[in-house]
Amino acid sequence: MRSEAPTVDLLDMSGTELYFDEPVAPEIAALLEEARSGVEPDVAEALLKEALHRAPDDLTVIVAIYRFYYFRHDYAATLEIADLAMQAAGRRLNVPGDWRALTAADIDRAGAANMALLRFYLWALKGAGYLLMRLGRMEEAIAPLETLCRLDVADRIGGAGLLELARETIDTPDRERTDR
Structure with a gap:
């Protein structure tokens, strides 16, 4: 009988390139560079959205727009991008982009194929929870x-502490949380 837990070591760092090692199309790189060059935030956002429109599975683009929204504290927009990250990584790994359907067998198979990309997917999942x-x-x-x-x-990946905090926050009455 197969264990419910994956058998791969998620800290295995051997062999696979990271998303930012992949070449970026010159026109996409130009959009990213312009967005990063100190233009007004609305212009930067438009440039990043254009890059995402042109290269929806490019993880460098996805991470760039994720960071843009995250550092602006637009967590709702960042959450949407975390979902796009999981979908894009899921397509590459041939696993469900929807984390609700992810299984231990998917993790084992994806880990054997590309451990770095699997970690990327799981970090995006942790990011969504956060x-x-x-x-x-x-x-x-x-x-x-x-x-x-x-x-x-x-x-x-370090999700246990966040899970514990989320559960504690739910279990703690509002008055107790503000008294701390």
Whole structure:
């Protein structure tokens, strides 16, 4: 009988390139560079959206727009990009882009194919849980974090602490939380 837990070590750093090692099309690189060059935030956002429109599966583009929204504290927009990151990585790994359908067998297969990309996917999943917490949506944050912890039993990605915090926050009455 097959174990419910994946057998791959999520800290295995051997062999695979990282997303930022991949070549970026020159026109996409130009958009990213212009967005990074100190233009007004609205212009930078438009440039990043254009890059994403032209290269929707380019992980460098996805990370750039994720960071843009994250550092602007636009967590709702960042959460949407985290979902795009999982979808793009899922297509490359031939696993579900929807984390709700992810299984231990998917993790094993994806880890054998491209460990760095699998970690990217799982970090995006952790990020989604964290962003839901930042948005005050603790109940919703629990499901992606539970999935991460179920698939990362050794807690290599570090979701267990976030899951514990989300559960504690739900279990703690509002008055007690503000008294701390």
